[in-house]
Amino acid sequence: MISPAMVTLDPCRSAETLRDALQRDGINSDVHDGYGLALVSVWVGLVVWCDGERLWWRTGWNADRRRVIYAWHPASDPLRAARRIAMRYAELRAQHHPITSHCAGTSAEPL
Template structure:
């Protein structure tokens, strides 16, 4: 029997909320969105963290030779460690941001 995808994954939501709290503790604003078995933590342009309840993963770059996105991942059982890594990525992305005067 084929089952439709689960729309809600409580483990993913719980893990994303814990990550959200840790990021807020580090002074990083984020939003949490859930659905279709995943939770997303939206931090900055180009920095969205996905969670399935077992791991967090996010885009870190581009491999031009293979023409593929490069991802980092971290176990969802360690939201503090993930938050530290994501905070460093956030700082890196913000430092690259240039603002044009109006």
């Protein structure tokens, strides 16, 4: 059986295309490139890795196996990947707790 060939793109270009697709959904992100990989920093706990062939990001933790769970998507389909990442982004935003009131009265000014 012949396996389908994956389209390999420049990791940085793939990451920039994903960043642009996320921006269309109103999600700001940053691209970082180096060592043959590119990272798209989306939110606290949501970093998308790209090697030019695949995009992958952390989606959870398997306590039984003590391992991280990842989702992945072909880099050649950044629009659909962006939709999936946007869903994860929404989950993480919903879990985010703003600064509590005990910190609200503190000043950043030096004494």
